[in-house]
Amino acid sequence: MMRSISIFGATGSIGESTFDLIVRAGGADVFRTVALTGCGNITRLAEMARTLRAEIAVTADPGRLFDLRAALVGSGIEAAAGPDAIAEAADRPADWTMSAIVGAAGLVPSLRALRHGRTLALANKEGLVTAGSLLLASAKVHSATILPVDSEHSAVFQALMGEDTATVERVIITASGGPFRDWPLERLKVATVAEAKVHPNWSMGNRISIDSASMFNKALELIETREYFGFDPDMIEAVVHPQSIVHALVGFRDGAMMAHLGPPDMRHAIGFALNFPDRAALPVARLDLVQLGSLTFQEPDSKRFPALRLAREVMQIRGLSGAAFNAAKEIALDLFMAGRIGFLDMACLVEKTLSHLSSEINLGNDASNLEDVLEMDHLARQRAGELASGKITNR
Ligand code: NDP
Numbered sequence: 001m002m003r004s005i006s007i008f009g010a011t012g013s014i015g016e017s018t019f020d021l022i023v024r025a026g027g028a029d030v031f032r033t034v035a036l037t038g039c040g041n042i043t044r045l046a047e048m049a050r051t052l053r054a055e056i057a058v059t060a061d062p063g064r065l066f067d068l069r070a071a072l073v074g075s076g077i078e079a080a081a082g083p084d085a086i087a088e089a090a091d092r093p094a095d096w097t098m099s100a101i102v103g104a105a106g107l108v109p110s111l112r113a114l115r116h117g118r119t120l121a122l123a124n125k126e127g128l129v130t131a132g133s134l135l136l137a138s139a140k141v142h143s144a145t146i147l148p149v150d151s152e153h154s155a156v157f158q159a160l161m162g163e164d165t166a167t168v169e170r171v172i173i174t175a176s177g178g179p180f181r182d183w184p185l186e187r188l189k190v191a192t193v194a195e196a197k198v199h200p201n202w203s204m205g206n207r208i209s210i211d212s213a214s215m216f217n218k219a220l221e222l223i224e225t226r227e228y229f230g231f232d233p234d235m236i237e238a239v240v241h242p243q244s245i246v247h248a249l250v251g252f253r254d255g256a257m258m259a260h261l262g263p264p265d266m267r268h269a270i271g272f273a274l275n276f277p278d279r280a281a282l283p284v285a286r287l288d289l290v291q292l293g294s295l296t297f298q299e300p301d302s303k304r305f306p307a308l309r310l311a312r313e314v315m316q317i318r319g320l321s322g323a324a325f326n327a328a329k330e331i332a333l334d335l336f337m338a339g340r341i342g343f344l345d346m347a348c349l350v351e352k353t354l355s356h357l358s359s360e361i362n363l364g365n366d367a368s369n370l371e372d373v374l375e376m377d378h379l380a381r382q383r384a385g386e387l388a389s390g391k392i393t394n395r
Pocket residue numbers: 008009010011012013014015037038039040041042060086099100101102103105106123124125126149150151202203204205206207208266
């Protein structure tokens with residue numbers, strides 16, 4: 001029987017890389033594509049759906065249903081629109097599902113896909129930060145497998161293969177440091193969206209690229225490491241590694257460290273998740289160590305990048321704090337992208353939001369119920385918006 005797949009967030013950077021691997025592996029002749037989803041890029045979504053002969057194509061934007069139908073006319077491919085339609089597309093069983101929607105919007109489709117007890121390739125780190133325990137519990141209940149697709153987490157996963165996790169002493173994820181790695185605080189204050197969008201090593205969606213510049217991406221990834229692998233927060237570190245060749249290292253109690261190296265190409269981690277437990281040949285560049293010459297590592301600076309310090313707090317508190325942190329971060333990022341707040345204001349706003357929320361509610365409260373998590377996500381967005389517009393002041 002043909003292996004069935006779905007891609008949530010097909011039109012994005014991860015979605016495109018996933019599509020590329022699927023097409024190279026034989027496309028519609030080898031895979032039965034159930035659902036492909038996108039949001040604003042209707043032309044590309046329809047094109048991908050036609051190429052893979054998908055059962056259904058869904059846009060998250062309810063206002064684009066007409067356009068999607070028009071783009072799919074004569075193909076026999078179903079069209080649907082809106083967040084509920086995306087969740088319903090996840091109710092259609094697929095052997096392998098890529099979760100690559102950006103933001104907390106990826107959480108519900110991930111949870112729904114897990115119900116089929118198959119494999120979820122998880123790129124959507126915001127879902128794991130927002131409701132890690134819920135995702136992991138759901139995978140357990142339904143005997144589903146979650147494979148991490150974030151490059152650092154795929155690297156940790158691979159370094160742990162065949163190892164006893166009880167012998168692990170430390171986990172180190174690397175950060176390129178982004179375009180502002182060496183910028184002084186004064187210059188960071190006036191950093192623009194255009195400057196923040198340009199990542200030195202990776203080609204990614206705009207939001208994660210800006211999160212890399214502020215190191216909010218690494219902050220999310222520290223929490224992601226905590227949630228996915230379950231190690232204590234003080235075992236987890238982030239190290240700046242400007243070349244982005246070593247993605248993560250795992251240190252064991254005998255002093256040995258297992259490092260994962262690879263070119264900065266997400267098709268590596270996606271291909272690993274697509275072929276797991278096999279290691280199939282992948283169309284990624286091979287490393288030339290001699291040409292690279294040296295790999296360097298530096299201490300991250302949590303003064304210039306306060307997101308890292310905030311992540312530490314969330315890793316300790318857990319519960320609903322991840323949902324609050326991520327939602328506040330999404331609002332702060334929206335405001336920065338809209339030119340309404342400065343680059344450094346993003347971390348200030350997230351910190352203020354967390355401190356305001358913690359005076360209203362215990363952020364450590366249990367996060368095993370989806371309604372509670374979504375309510376916190378909503379509340380944190382509301383508070384962050386109010387704090388940014390000066391409707392409430394921080395005490
Ligand atoms: P992109 O912005 O490139 O793509 C996001 C995808 O989600 C697009 O298909 C987009 O549709 C769709 N989308 C946007 N908003 C919504 C919404 N509200 N509801 C449903 N779908 C929506 O993001 P990336 O591919 O860069 O990142 C995707 C996820 O993977 C993120 O969680 C990111 O953190 C993670 N990740 C990404 C990496 C990378 O290299 N890019 C590396 C590691 C993790 P459309 O484009 O049609 O509007």
